[in-house]
Amino acid sequence: MPREDDGGGVGERILRYLDEWPEAADTADGIRQWWLRQEGVERSPADVQAALDRLVEQRRIARIDRPGMSPIYRRGQQRVSDRM
Numbered sequence: 001m002p003r004e005d006d007g008g009g010v011g012e013r014i015l016r017y018l019d020e021w022p023e024a025a026d027t028a029d030g031i032r033q034w035w036l037r038q039e040g041v042e043r044s045p046a047d048v049q050a051a052l053d054r055l056v057e058q059r060r061i062a063r064i065d066r067p068g069m070s071p072i073y074r075r076g077q078q079r080v081s082d083r084m
Helices: 008-020 028-038 045-057
Strands: 061-066 069-075
Touching: 008 028, 008 045, 008 061, 008 069, 028 045, 028 069, 045 061, 045 069
Parallel strands: none
Antiparallel strands: 061 069
16 A cells, blocks of 8 residues: 655645644644544654645645744634735
């Protein structure tokens, strides 16, 4: 069985989770342990981080840096002017 790539498969599952829970926010480890496990996906921390980095680069999610702590990932905030 082919292995799902770390961007598309995991990234799409992260986005699906955010569609269902739009206010959700968590660290990469929390996303791996809670969001993806709920989806039945068991992936390495490196695979999850690669998917998160790709989604941030594509501006599909936001990364919130916190001094001395792991960053938090959540749905990106869309500006009012972007919706019009």
